[in-house]
Amino acid sequence: MAVAAVDHDLFVELGRQLRVDAIRAADFAGSGHPTSSMSAADLMAVLLARHLRYDFEASRNPANDHLIFSKGHASPLLYAMYVAAGAVSPEELRWYRSSGSRLQGHPTPALPWVDAATGALGQGLGIGAGIALAGQRLDHRDFHVWVLCGDGELAEGSMWEAFEHAGYERLHNLIAIIDVNRLGQRGPTRHGWDTAAYARRIGAFGWHTIEIDGHDVDQIDAAYAEAKDSNLPTAILARTRKGKGVREVENAEGAHGKPVPDAEEAVAELGGPGSVRVEVASPEYEAPRHPDLHSLSIPTYERDGRKVATRTAFGQALAMLGHARSDLVVLDADVSDSTRTSYFAREHPDRFFECYIAEQQMTATAVGMSVRGWLPFAATFAAFWSRAFDFVRMASIGGADLCLAGSHAGVSIGPDGPSQMGLEDLAAFRALWRSTVLYPCDANQTVHLTAAMAEHSGIRYLRTTREDLPVLYGPEETFSVGGSKVLRRSDADDVTIVAAGITVHEALRAADVLADSGIRARVVDLYSIKPVDVATLRAAAADTGRIVTVEDHWPQGGLGDAVLDAFTGATAMPAVIKLGVLALPGSATPTEQLQHAGIDADSVVEAAQELMAV
Template sequence: MTDQNLNDDLNIAELGQQLRVDAVRCAAAAGSGHPTSSMSAADLMATLLARHLRYDFDQPDDPNNDHLVFSKGHASPLLYAMYKAAGAITDEELLTFRTLGSRLEGHPTPRLPWVDVATGSLGLGLPVAVGLALTGKLLDRLPYRVWALCGDSELAEGSMWEAFEAAGYERLGNLVAIVDVNRLGQRGPTRHGWDTGAYARRIGAFGWHTVEINGHDVAAIDRAYAEAAAADRPTAVLALTTKGAGVAAVADQEGRHGKPLTDPDDAIEELGGIRRMRVHVTPPAKRAQPHSFGEPGTVKLPSYAVGSEVATRNAFGEALAAVGAARPDVVGLDGEVADSTRMDQFATAHPERFFELYIAEQQLVAAAIGMQARGWIPYVATFAAFFTRAYDFVRMAAIGGADLRLVGSHAGVSIGQDGPSQMGLEDLAAFRAVHGSVVLYPCDANQTAALVAAMTDYPGIGYLRTTRGETPVIYGPDDEFSIAGSRILRSSPADQVTVVAAGITVHEALAAADDLAHDGIAVRVIDLYSVKPVDAQTLRDAARETGRIVTVEDHWPEGGLGDAVLDVFGHGDQAPAVLKLAVHGMPTSATPAEQLHAAGIDRQAIVDAVRLMLSPR
């Protein structure tokens, strides 16, 4: 490559053409990709790379680096062309785009050290950028800037407006959204086409500074970025561009989205041919360390007396506050339900590390994704049912290898009178389906506290389900609980059936075991608090020794505890007889005890299920 002087607009325009050519080339080599979506934003990114981005590509972990998030992740050919121009990747690697084993995937992932988070699901990138900007302003307390390249199509997503609202409210002057208004979506024109004023009015209403420009005018782009850097609130640069810019056959043409160019050689010639310009990206001006909230210490978890009654959601809040006292890198995020989830305990103890995202669950989870990208450890709490609003973001977090701790309260029919709209009855299935996830469902306060601490350094997506009502404390404060563990609460050589429960149903199972013991029927009771990964060996032993298993869960029958147990025997093992008790009918409002009985998951239902399994066939 030849080094270039990029101080003048002409050379930056040439860099933009190079980015277009390389986007065309790598998509052609792959036989797939989104070159036209890359070509529209090429001048925007050329100007950013050459003049405004502060980044050391040799030290991607430098905490002072700016952050660039491709919210329109399908424009990955443009991002990879930028990396080539910066000298981070070679031309040879560029042409491995979308091939087996390549780091240059169809949509960006942190397999590349310069990518913070996986993007590609439209509407995710800007909310994550808000999380990064919050981190820079309030946690790291460093002057880095967060740049988010957004598409106009994704501005139809509600999550984008959650992000605009959150950033405007927090006055995140370190955040710049660059909106590539190229008029065309996947199947035709976008809602507002090239009307940048329509976007400016809407975004400006959320407290953003807006700048409308020609997205192919390097001087105008440069001025807009400088204006954004001087603003004391977030800035949206609304750039009118042409999709497929530079190549007449595809420029502003419908039906060209997501396809390599038909005649790439002709297109490259029209764009002026292959160039080998090298950009010396300006590194950060300062090499400061992120702010620290103190030194790590030893966690002193709360303890609860055996026989007392404590809601596991209360234990979660108290335990998280204790973890936060020992771990200054732990942060808490709330969706305006902290008094119910008990996240308010953490908020009171550690107000500088507590973030209120209000009733905006997509922004709530996205902010946590941004924070963990900078090394912070986020715990996110809301009602279990409401995580469904952000499930796609959880899925994307797993794709990007993010580390999140999610806590869902008010789970199951046991919440009582609030009724089914507030009952998380899908959460165990949903979080079990997330790649590499951990799903925990404690039954008492001491177990909850131990598992809250165990989640802190466990990688991947961790989900903890808590119970609204008070439950008996059955474990001592010194009992130890590990992820992938279980606890056998009743066992004897005479066991005829094994009852597997978790959370609220553990107490129903113990009561049922006592009732059955009066009639001379011995049952084993397993507290399978780690629903994923399960303690497979304990379950196999129980199946071999008792031959029959009853699972009981406060959850729909699909995908929860019962299916977790069945999966253990889905690999060629000798399967026991299994009877699943779960919530089959749609609940209504009733007391917790009435709910458990109506659902057929209370002590009497367990007694009846055991008797059924033991009856002659």
């Protein structure tokens, strides 16, 4: 359908206004990315004025479209759109990038219309795919997900994970708008303005592609209409000019990431400030989905001498949680037989999502589903979370609620060798803002902590073990986040051994050996690595004055450092020895691995004796 002259003029004028406001915002701040905003201004003008269906007064309306700026540095353009929609006042642009302003340098959900934090390039499309997948397979709603991408970020491998994922799932409600402005930060992009090169690659992943002039509003409008009618995900490859409309910076290298040299002159060149206000089309309001919640009946395990791997208990608990909570979804990266999410998949196949060996996309999908109000549990080997760590980091910045599990942690997995051993995960997840880190040592503890994860917020990480382990706790025991369990204690303890996960069992064996030699050892199961049980640790330090920490993890950033952090600000420090994996492991049996790493019972005994000799 041809664009009416009045609409054509509106699109053009709105595009000019978006450029002007982007320039002004960056000028007020003295920093920002106006030129990256100016290249996409016409694309966003047409989207806002005609195709976006969004109720700014009801941002949680489940029928709303979603708009994600994967090129988050173009935030001046996004905020200019909010001004044009009447959601943000023009005066608020003066506080762009200022202390306390919600108009931050890159978008975050501090604004109610922003779904996820963006700015680490290569992530927005994957998150958009997660939202679109939730719309099709969980919510069964017909909203569209619009993702503005930069051509520079198409060099990121995560983008191609997203293209593959969306193409495979035939996410027809996902539309990627790719601003092909030819210039990255330091110079030209790999393919410049060759939109056909991008189209060939993206089309090979099962996408519908459309190549247009990104400054021709009639072509833009037609492309959006075509995309909405497609039965495939659509990528609109728009050839644009960075800094469009201002001669001094248009298509100029060296202008990235800084205000235009003369904002007043640039605004005048664009025709001066605008006052266009757009009545964005709103979908009819639909009531949010409320999950069905039922009483939880968790698996229980008897202390009858049998052994159960914590990964197995996690999987069984997850399946039971699925019966108690209709909002729980589970994602895995082709290792569900090992992580034991297969238990959930068998009982709740409609809420299980196989993401294949694409940990970044798995995490992005989980974030997208959380945007739609679902509670995602995502699992892979502990070692492989490092592949997706930047996605988890950005999820924490955006306040996403994710429950993550890492199995096969530490050297105790045995002969597979160091590439499969998660030895950095505790440190990584502890470092995240508002994170929770849990490391159970037996089956009953695991199921309680798995259930507890569902009740908390932010990033929650559960570390599980491959090996079958003795059941230490009875089914009646309870475990709170931030707590610990004292397994051995007397009024005359000489030393405290602090452990978690598999090393709890080594600590107990060490305590028995020490007792035979007349040394009384208190044993603390510090299953909550973050938050840590400061009170119990300080009491143990006051009583014994000596602490040995032992963990199946590098000594940096894990359990030992969590214990030391508990004494920050304390008036007295205990004598501490940290035992962790010091040498690069090879292949060996689990028992040999613990011995070689110096984290077995004998090593704990030696460390305790060393402290006693001081």
